[in-house]
Amino acid sequence: DADVTQTPRNRITKTGKRIMLECSQTKGHDRMYWYRQDPGLGLRLIYYSFDVKDINKGEISDGYSVSRQAQAKFSLSLESAIPNQTALYFCATSSGQLHYTFGSGTRLTVV
């Protein structure tokens, strides 16, 4: 099993719909992150969490919300999806020491 699992892998949704992307990890890491990748723009940080009670906005948090349900679970929600939120979304974890572990990604298309 993967250390960082994202579900779904692919999703097509309609404008205005609410959608949740889920991330779970078996690394035992405290820190979890959501990134968005757009062609030619690299990865940009949406939200990050140091632990269950600590949630922080990244550089592009508008239009997104997150929930840290447990140390191992970190969900990203789009309350009302819009087409420019079409992107590849990555969840990542870190122990805070050195290495980051990325999930396989969720490809989201908003039509």
Add this chain to the structure above:
Amino acid sequence: ELKVEQNPLFLSMQEGKNYTIYCNYSTTSDRLYWYRQDPGKSLESLFVLLSNGAVKQEGRLMASLDTKARLSTLHITAAVHDLSATYFCAVDKSSGGGADGLTFGKGTHLIIQP
């Protein structure tokens, strides 16, 4: 605000040639990462550079870090087709006293032609 700039953003080269990808960053940090990404895939960690003068090599790839110049390089020696991918550098904000997480460059799309 931390900014990370890579160049070139696109590189087409022939097998057997050498080339270097550059990564500049704007604020103090001593933790620099290089990742590889194949189309539609996740990020594969290549190198983590932790101090000024750090040099790491794996196969045909070698990465270095100059924290004073805020510059890292990824050098490709005698390129082979299998190295075709997108390469990202990223800087850890936390080591520079900023917010947590990585700030990425836009990536270098590398195509190696036979």
